Amino acid sequence: MAQTLAEKVWEAHVVRRADGEPDLLYIDLHLLHEVTSPQAFDGLRTAGRKVRRTDLTIATEDHNTPTDNLLRIADPISRTQIDTLRRNCAEFGIRLHPLGDAEQGVVHVIGPQLGLTQPGMTVVCGDSHTSTHGAFGALAFGIGTSEVEHVLATQTLPQARPRTMAVNAIGALAPGITAKDLILALISQVGTGGGQGYVVEYRGEAFRSLSMEGRMTVCNMSIEWGAKAGMIAPDDTTFGYLEGRPHAPAGREWEQALDYWRGLPTDPAARFDREVAIDASAVTPFVTWGTNPGQGAPLSAAVPNPSEFSDPAERNAAERALEYMALRPGTPLREVGIDVVFVGSCTNGRIEDLRAAADVIRGRTVADGVRMMVVPGSARVREQAEREGLDQVFLRAGAEWRFAGCSMCLGMNPDKLSAGARSASTSNRNFEGRQGRGGRTHLVSPPVAAATAVAGHLASPADL
């Protein structure tokens, strides 16, 4: 029978299937970080259980670490959380890349970079942006701490079979338009709940022609419209990215793997439970104005008037959002002044993102009164960027060049947006207080972030 990519990966991982019960799925790769794992390890200890497959498990420190130094975690509670991860990994025999390690970084940046994320695998992590790994044609989804404990103990998860959805992009992206613009435009079209209950496959030329970095940006934000997971079929772009990575197969195994991976894409006759279309050729630089990722508009537009929304819940949400964001309906988005620009995160903290931002800011300077932070997604990304001289480009422009971590993507570590301050951020969530209590976030692409830093207000490179 004809199958979709998601169905093929799912079926290959069913350990047990019984009527009236969820399928028991095998997990090929389990990623851990300091925030969502301590209670899971406690659970194992209490029950006297071991980690079933330490060889399919890897940990890093990212959410709660500083990005201004590699040695000192000032906050004692944060330090305890980091120390707890270190102790747990030592006790249970789990590979850990701690702060200061050459392979440390945001969990969703290091998996792909090490070649651990491969097509056809199941990947989980106690983190909703695990959907990032779907860019390789893996089935990857975020789980809670109880499920983390479950995977540690059994290497499996009971999972109800999700429905499948295709997102068909029509046409190609215009030059200079990024994966971030495309996914923000899609989310504003389908709404934050539009993908709920579905594993989504992104299809069509506009997605196909993206680099792996761009595909990761798209899949990363699948969770922002409620999807269980997002996937892109593996192809030569995927294989080209993987070849030669530390954990990618080599020699005869590479050939065997290629054979298997080439069989994964959705069969021509396969049916999706739902299909939606997006006109990729019409996408222009896209930014958010509200407090969820679906509240976005083209940069060329104005702040909407809540009365334009026919649905009462949406109208209400828009009113609340504008109040929180301190924005007046009708204000052109290009006139919205910005205090902080954040380039980084598992959405846009990879080398290509830093290159895109550097290309815009090269030879220019950050506007007076604006703070620009550039935070590589991993220590390796930082190293690569420095080899290319990107650090110098940012520093010369007046931006901060920091160490790898989640940083200001979430208001947890010392990098917080202060109350009332407004950011243009390449991250994935503009929720109230996400980057720090009272902070106001506009989600943007790396080129828009860099142009905004120069202009002092939301701007695209073409405006400079």
Added chain:
Amino acid sequence: MMEKFTIHTGHAVPLRRSNVDTDQIIPAEYLKRVSRTGFADGLFAGWRDDPGFVLNRPEYADATILVAGPDFGTGSSREHAVWALRDHGFRAVLSPRFGDIFRNNALKGGLLPVCLPQPAVEVLWAAVEADPGLPVTVDLRAREVRIGQRFWPFPIDDFSRWRLLEGLDDIDLTLRHDTAIGEYEQRRRHPWLPRTRVV
């Protein structure tokens, strides 16, 4: 062992907001603890400074049921959101639609996520605003929510319902199939699949 859920009657608090994401339920700065308890302080921390916020109102102080707008618990996977709601005393959350991961986490944490259509949520909001002392019953056996003579059925899959009614631990249930897991591992070891370390 998970806490059982069969039937619960208590007071309900109306939270007239949609898209209450887990960053709102508990902001990141409160996620630093390494225990499963002690998260009540962080519950809706960004809104608690506002004296008018519904959870600050004395008439809802003892509420054990939260009635929210659509898309409750979207966003981050943090199970701390469930722990914070439980620490505050909640046993059930009613909403027209939940974030997937939150819903799973709640089912594991003895907090019942109840999916009700928007009109039912509107009726409940109006009813508990008019009378905060109104008893609301969430009955998992009958799969329905009741106030007075009115009731609304809610969907929940048989397996989740059974686990909650019996208070069964997921890991114990899965370990009953330990042999099947071992057989799967023998059956499907593509030689190229990555290992994070040598054991």
